[in-house]
Amino acid sequence: MITNPAELHDPTGFGYSHVASVGDLVFVAGQYASGPDGLVPVEDFAEQVKLSFENLGVALRSAGLDYADVFQLRTYVVDHSPEKLAVLGAAIAERWPGKPPVQTLLGVARLALPEMQFEVDAIAVRR
Numbered sequence: 354m355i356t357n358p359a360e361l362h363d364p365t366g367f368g369y370s371h372v373a374s375v376g377d378l379v380f381v382a383g384q385y386a387s388g389p390d391g392l393v394p395v396e397d398f399a400e401q402v403k404l405s406f407e408n409l410g411v412a413l414r415s416a417g418l419d420y421a422d423v424f425q426l427r428t429y430v431v432d433h434s435p436e437k438l439a440v441l442g443a444a445i446a447e448r449w450p451g452k453p454p455v456q457t458l459l460g461v462a463r464l465a466l467p468e469m470q471f472e473v474d475a476i477a478v479r480r
Contacts, residue, residue: 358415362391384408393468433460
């Protein structure tokens with residue numbers, strides 16, 4: 354089943370949906386610092402990471418899950434640096450204290466929108 358939570362922007366104009374459930378697995382498409390219109394309302398990297406993870410939480414809750422149900426993350430960082438890694442590490446530690454999910458971090462030249470500096474997608478499981 355594919356769904357798009359009403360609390361997040363409508364992604365269909367961009368050619369994707371937010372959440373796909375297949376059995377016990379839930380796949381969350383790349384979440385970025387998007388406002389209700391799909392545009393990026395903040396410039397600061399740390400603020401973009403925070404809003405992206407908040408949007409991830411909305412997507413997870415729409416499927417009856419939470420951060421604790423995530424077992425894999427993929428993160429995408431424009432112009433990756435040690436300073437940005439520290440920001441990301443703190444955001445992950447806040448949501449998954451002590452035992453974060455597996456993660457692949459990709460440093461990229463750019464993302465879908467020119468203002469985007471960060472994106473995260475996830476795979477979660479219903480327990």
